[in-house]
Amino acid sequence: MGQAERLESSAKLQVTGATQPRLVMEGISKSFPGVQALCAVDFDLLPGEVHALVGQNGAGKTTLVKIVSGAHPADAGRILIEGQEVRFHSPADARRHGIMTVHQDWNLFPDLSVAENIFAGRMPIKASGIIDWDRCYEEAARELRSLNLELDPHTRVGLLRPAQMQMVEIVRCVCANASIMILDEPTAALGPHEIESLFAMIRCVVAGGVSILYISHKLEEIQEIADRVTVLRDGRKVGTVRANEVDRLELIRMMVGREVEAPQKQTVVTPGAEILRANRIGKSKALHDITFSLREGEILGVFGLLGAGQKQLIDVLYGITPADRGEIWVNGNQVRIQSPEMAKRLGFGLVPGDRKREGLVQILSANANLTLANTSLISFAKLLLSPRKEYEQGWHWINSLDIRPKDGGRLVKYFSGGNQQKVVLGKWLQNNCKVLILDHPTQGVDVGAKNEIYSLLEELAKARIAIILVSTELPEILAMSDRILVMRNGTIAAELPRQEATNEKLLAYATGGN
Amino acid sequence: MKREGVVMYEGTTALDTVAAQEACPPREEPSRNWWALLSDMPQIGLLIMLAVLVLFFALTTPTFLTFRNLAILAGSISMIGIVAAAMTLVIIGGNLDLSVAGIIALTSMVVANLIVGWQWSEGASVVAGVLVGLVVGVLNGFLVAQLGINSVIATLATYSIARWSAYLLGTKGRSIPLGYAEERPFFDSIGQGTVLGVPVPFLIMVVILTAIWLFLTWTRFGREFLAVGGNSLAALLTGISVRRYTFFAFALTGLCAGICGVIFASRLAGGYPGGAMGWELDIIAAVFLGGTSLTGGQGSILGTLLGVIIIGSLRNGMALLGIDITAQNIATGSVLLLAVLYDRLRRGGTEL
Ligand SMILES: Nc1ncnc2c1ncn2[C@@H]1O[C@H](COP(=O)(O)OP(=O)(O)OP(=O)(O)O)[C@@H](O)[C@H]1O
Ligand SMILES: [Mg+2]
Numbered sequence: 038m039g040q041a042e043r044l045e046s047s048a049k050l051q052v053t054g055a056t057q058p059r060l061v062m063e064g065i066s067k068s069f070p071g072v073q074a075l076c077a078v079d080f081d082l083l084p085g086e087v088h089a090l091v092g093q094n095g096a097g098k099t100t101l102v103k104i105v106s107g108a109h110p111a112d113a114g115r116i117l118i119e120g121q122e123v124r125f126h127s128p129a130d131a132r133r134h135g136i137m138t139v140h141q142d143w144n145l146f147p148d149l150s151v152a153e154n155i156f157a158g159r160m161p162i163k164a165s166g167i168i169d170w171d172r173c174y175e176e177a178a179r180e181l182r183s184l185n186l187e188l189d190p191h192t193r194v195g196l197l198r199p200a201q202m203q204m205v206e207i208v209r210c211v212c213a214n215a216s217i218m219i220l221d222e223p224t225a226a227l228g229p230h231e232i233e234s235l236f237a238m239i240r241c242v243v244a245g246g247v248s249i250l251y252i253s254h255k256l257e258e259i260q261e262i263a264d265r266v267t268v269l270r271d272g273r274k275v276g277t278v279r280a281n282e283v284d285r286l287e288l289i290r291m292m293v294g295r296e297v298e299a300p301q302k303q304t305v306v307t308p309g310a311e312i313l314r315a316n317r318i319g320k321s322k323a324l325h326d327i328t329f330s331l332r333e334g335e336i337l338g339v340f341g342l343l344g345a346g347q348k349q350l351i352d353v354l355y356g357i358t359p360a361d362r363g364e365i366w367v368n369g370n371q372v373r374i375q376s377p378e379m380a381k382r383l384g385f386g387l388v389p390g391d392r393k394r395e396g397l398v399q400i401l402s403a404n405a406n407l408t409l410a411n412t413s414l415i416s417f418a419k420l421l422l423s424p425r426k427e428y429e430q431g432w433h434w435i436n437s438l439d440i441r442p443k444d445g446g447r448l449v450k451y452f453s454g455g456n457q458q459k460v461v462l463g464k465w466l467q468n469n470c471k472v473l474i475l476d477h478p479t480q481g482v483d484v485g486a487k488n489e490i491y492s493l494l495e496e497l498a499k500a501r502i503a504i505i506l507v508s509t510e511l512p513e514i515l516a517m518s519d520r521i522l523v524m525r526n527g528t529i530a531a532e533l534p535r536q537e538a539t540n541e542k543l544l545a546y547a548t549g550g551n
Numbered sequence: 552m553k554r555e556g557v558v559m560y561e562g563t564t565a566l567d568t569v570a571a572q573e574a575c576p577p578r579e580e581p582s583r584n585w586w587a588l589l590s591d592m593p594q595i596g597l598l599i600m601l602a603v604l605v606l607f608f609a610l611t612t613p614t615f616l617t618f619r620n621l622a623i624l625a626g627s628i629s630m631i632g633i634v635a636a637a638m639t640l641v642i643i644g645g646n647l648d649l650s651v652a653g654i655i656a657l658t659s660m661v662v663a664n665l666i667v668g669w670q671w672s673e674g675a676s677v678v679a680g681v682l683v684g685l686v687v688g689v690l691n692g693f694l695v696a697q698l699g700i701n702s703v704i705a706t707l708a709t710y711s712i713a714r715w716s717a718y719l720l721g722t723k724g725r726s727i728p729l730g731y732a733e734e735r736p737f738f739d740s741i742g743q744g745t746v747l748g749v750p751v752p753f754l755i756m757v758v759i760l761t762a763i764w765l766f767l768t769w770t771r772f773g774r775e776f777l778a779v780g781g782n783s784l785a786a787l788l789t790g791i792s793v794r795r796y797t798f799f800a801f802a803l804t805g806l807c808a809g810i811c812g813v814i815f816a817s818r819l820a821g822g823y824p825g826g827a828m829g830w831e832l833d834i835i836a837a838v839f840l841g842g843t844s845l846t847g848g849q850g851s852i853l854g855t856l857l858g859v860i861i862i863g864s865l866r867n868g869m870a871l872l873g874i875d876i877t878a879q880n881i882a883t884g885s886v887l888l889l890a891v892l893y894d895r896l897r898r899g900g901t902e903l
Contacts, residue, residue: 357788381790395788397782400849401774409778410789412771422771464789 052337057120059248060105060136060217065114067100069451072442074100076272082217087239087249089259089280092269092292093483094455097442098252101269102219105250106138107131125420135216139206139223147195152177154194155209172248175392180208182238198344200231204238211242219250220241222454224258225480226390228342228509229544236262254455254483256285268292273479293485306498308519309333311369313503315354318363323349324527327363331472333501338518340508341547346527347507348390351474355387356380367472384471386410388462388478390507396461397449404431404445406460410468434463437493441487454481459490466493473497474505479513491517511540523547596893597840597857604861608868614872622750626742626818628863629752630655630811631830635837635855636760637804640767642835642843643780643850644800646702650691651808651834653713654684655827658812660720663727663822666735680816681809687713688805692798702801710831717824728821742817743807752814759807764852776800780850831879836887837862854872862886 060082067075075097089096103109105116107125108485115122118134125131128138140397145154152174153160161169161176177190186204188197194205203223210218220239224232239262243249253259259266260280268275268291275291289297313331318324324346331337341347343359356374364371367383373379377387389395397406408430414421415427431445438459440452449460458481465473479487494504494517508514513520521538523531523546531546579633608615634651641648662680665671671679687709694705718724744751767773778786779796787793816822840861841854862883869879 192714289584355788376792377788378790378792387788389785389788394782395784398778398785401782405774405778409786409791411773416771419772420772422769422774 042322045259056083058082059119061115061117062101062105063115063478065101065104065116067097067104067109068111068112068510071444071447074272075104075111075269078269078272078274080267080274082248082250083264084216084248085243085246086265087243087251087263089251089253089263089266090269091253091256091259091288092268092275094459094481094486095453096269096292097272098269099221099453100104102138102221102250102252105131105217106136132213135214135215136219137210137213137215137388138219139203139210140221145194145202147193149194150190151181151188151192151194151197151205152190154191154205155180155212157209159213162323176212177208180212184208184211184238186238199494200227200235200343203227203235204218207238207242211245211247215247217248219252222251222254222481223251224253224255225508226343226477228547229511230342230548231509232258243473254481256288256408257482259288260285270294279486288325291407292311297485297488304495305519306334306501308335309501313354314364314366314369316364318353318360318365320349320353320360320362322527324353324360326528327353329522329529329532331503331505333471334498336504336506336517336519337497338506338508338514338521339524340511340514340521340543341524341530343509345524345547347476347524349527350524351387351390351507352478354380354474355385371381381410381470386465386468386470386473388465388473388475390476390480392454392458392480393460396464397457399450401449402446403440403449403452403460404428406449407431407434407445407463407467410464414467430467434467437489438463438466439489455483455486458482459486462490466497470502472503472505474507476507477509479508479510481548487513514538515540525549564594594842594851594857597842597854597861601857601861601864604808604864604868608864608871612868612871615868620750620867620871622745624867625753626750627867628859629750629756630814630818631833631837631863632756632856632859633759633811633814634804634807634830635834635859636756636763636852637800637807638834639838639841639843639850639852639855640763640776640800641702641804642838642845643777644797645780645783646695646846647835647845648706648801648804649703649831650689650706650710650713651689651804651811652827652830653710653717654687654805654808655812655815655830656689656715656824657666657713657720658683658809659816659819659826660717660727660824662813662816662821663729664720666738667727667729673735677738677741677813680813682807684809684812685802688802689798689809691805692801694800696794696797714824717822720781721822721824724824726821726823726825729816730820738817739820740817742814742819752818755810755814759810760852760856763803767850767852800811804847832880832887833862833866833883836883836890839887839894840890842894858890 058081062080064077065075065080078097078101080101090101092098100109104111106126107130114127116125123134139265139307146157149157155177156173161172163169176188181188181190186208188201188204194202207218223235227235239249251259251263263280265277266280266283266288267277268288270292286296290359309332311330311332315327316326327350329337339347339350352358354365354374356376356379357375359375365374366372372383374383398409404427408415408427415430416422428445434440435445440456440459449457452460459481462478479490482490490531498504506514506517515538519535521535521543522529522534523533523543525547530549533542614620638648638651658680661683662676665676665679666673691706691709694700694709695702721727740751742752746754767776775786775791776796778789778791779793783793815826819826837858838855841851841856842859843850843854865882865886866879868883
């Protein structure tokens with residue numbers, strides 16, 4: 038069946054469908070200074086449906102979602118809920134209409150319990166005016182059970198794993214009687230197992246009649262969870278298709294307008310001399326007996342479920358929390374890495390996992406962020422800033438990473454999520470470090486740009502830079518690594534050369550089941 | 552079959568896109584009301600505020616706009632301005648320094664003591680006074696940057712230490728008058744001299760403000776400093792020494808407070824242990840008023856200068872109107888509160 042027919046048939050489905058859409062957006066346009074973020078976009082959401090929104094970085098997905106959730110006003114167009122036109126002036130307005138957003142950076146109170154978080158702001162009150170704790174915990178337990186979640190409502194949220202936090206957020210929305218839930222890249226930082234349990238939960242919620250607007254760059258998962266997919270490109274709607282009638286490649290073609298090959302490391306660099314060796318390093322209870330070596334030009338993949346100790350390993354190698362056991366050797370000299378500053382002097386670079394908290398200075402421009410790791414490169418006499426050099430450096434990375442819009446003078450907070458990620462990455466790529474640690478470097482980056490990043494990493498490896506690639510994304514680990522470490526419970530469960538690694542093996546080692 | 556689909560598909564989008572481009576409504580310029588303008592350019596708001604104040608005092612007092620009064624005003628705001636320039640850096644870094652008034656009093660006492668009691672030369676006393684300020688600043692920096700003590704608590708403690716040490720320096724806590732001014736032409740000129748009619752303290756302030764402005768906007772260290780203020784964790788992970796910059800800001804503020812203390816001693820011809828009482832309020836208010844905020848790592852030296860002029864004019868004008876110091880203090884306190892609220896509103900208006 039041709040694409041055009043398909044579009045037509047899905048249009049027909051909307052016209053003749055028995056159910057009335059719960060949410061309709063018509064002709065939504067939105068511009069920011071210098072950018073047309075959305076242009077006459079139509080979108081609709083049926084009851085009990087998962088409707089995915091895909092598109093390249095900066096296509097306008099988040100902007101559309103922010104308009105539905107009342108965070109931005111639209112320049113033009115209208116929104117109808119259950120056939121009634123509505124106008125939102127604030128997120129609270131949208132919540133009153135049953136629209137809730139699960140943010141990617143979880144808005145939970147880490148020091149409160151699961152139940153307290155679920156009912157935050159809406160605690161059940163006894164007639165006497167005090168909080169009814171029994172009811173609070175009972176109801177929370179019931180909700181959790183009805184969604185098949187094995188979570189104790191008394192647990193402190195700060196102790197939960199990221200996927201569980203995400204689930205608590207969803208339960209919170211369900212309990213608030215949300216009829217429309219918005220998930221903006223909920224799986225960007227989750228591993229395959231966490232994603233599975235999140236999906237189980239989403240199916241449960243949807244079976245209860247809730248509609249879900251789902252944004253993701255992981256196209257395989259969209260085919261698994263979504264009923265329909267709407268593709269945006271450069272702020273315009275390309276089309277809406279049924280998820281089970283379109284394959285991955287076709288979706289990519291709709292998003293990018295051309296074919297994109299699956300990532301695969303093209304060349305194998307013969308690794309050079311050993312540059313880093315860790316000998317039985319450990320950190321309190323979180324990390325034990327980590328031993329590995331890394332050679333110039335080598336890409337070492339580190340895989341594991343979330344919370345298997347990857348974060349602690351990074352912290353130790355980069356001097357954020359120095360190791361308290363074991364030895365680290367750099368270029369044949371034993372070193373104690375006490376601070377990131379010292380790590381940087383030793384030739385380390387880190388692309389951190391949480392771009393908002395750890396990666397970016399939001400109030401500075403993209404150029405300033407891109408050049409922050411090596412400000413002497415953009416100054417005269419290593420002192421005075423040179424706007425021209427800053428612009429040239431920024432321009433270079435904006436082009437090689439395809440950061441959009443191509444305006445490095447813009448504050449970095451005004452860039453879309455994926456483009457911000459590219460800025461974080463660019464900051465270290467230019468800093469000619471010798472060992473580059475990457476923590477989920479392509480999170481939130483679209484398929485096309487991902488490949489660009491992979492080929493950049495290959496270039497780096499060819500330039501004899503050693504790379505530690507920490508990721509929970511199996512395809513990425515399998516495609517890029519020369520060698521793979523699998524972590525479990527703070528130790529290294531296995532070390533596999535690239536030829537021997539498969540999806541199943543890695544997962545088996547990561548979970549401990551064989 | 553598949554291929555065909557693609558071709559058809561690509562054909563349709565090309566058309567679609569063209570059609571959509573035509574259909575896309577031109578961006579209606581959002582109504583730029585006065586509030587939007589103000590929140591975009593905070594300094595315009597400050598200029599308007601200053602103009603209103605000047606107009607008001609010019610109309611209600613006969614002397615406000617006289618050359619003589621303006622010279623007095625310039626001299627008195629300089630002391631606040633010198634410290635406020637450095638305080639801007641402290642606040643950009645997300646900290647506060649409450650010890651400055653104590654440092655000013657202590658410095659004035661040290662200088663007076665050295666000149667009167669120890670018969671030191673003018674130059675040596677001045678240098679020693681400035682160094683006293685630097686030492687307290689270094690102590691502040693050590694406590695906050697190295698030991699990680701909350702800056703409000705740490706500088707509250709050093710404030711009290713500096714203030715009461717100042718009292719210890721005078722017999723029975725009394726002030727130390729310097730006596731005949733003719734004997735100390737150099738020391739006298741620091742606070743009271745003029746160059747081409749411009750008060751020397753004002754020139755010192757301009758030099759310091761310019762230096763800090765140059766540092767912040769034109770050096771790579773200033774860039775790194777802004778990054779530390781904007782997101783200290785990200786700066787740390789970029790390999791920037793957050794500690795060193797925090798330390799630097801406090802040490803510089805101590806140094807500037809020392810300079811201010813010397814000017815103070817020169818202008819009042821003596822050391823006063825109870826002097827500069829409450830000045831930290833004026834200084835911090837001026838910085839906040841200028842648009843620097845504790846949370847953002849954002850700050851502007853030009854804004855601070857305007858803030859200093861506004862606070863100074865307010866005090867000077869009220870004094871001319873015969874309003875006593877108590878009411879003046881209440882007024883500056885209110886201005887600080889308004890500045891913070893305005894900052895909140897402005898941020899609320901542009902963010903989201
Ligand atoms: N607050 C803002 N101010 C100015 N421009 C903005 C703002 N928010 C978004 N934009 C711009 O609007 C465009 C669309 O951004 P949006 O965040 O919707 O992209 P996205 O599809 O979510 O991308 P990503 O996959 O990278 O998250 C981008 O060009 C972005 O730079
Ligand atoms: Mg987005």
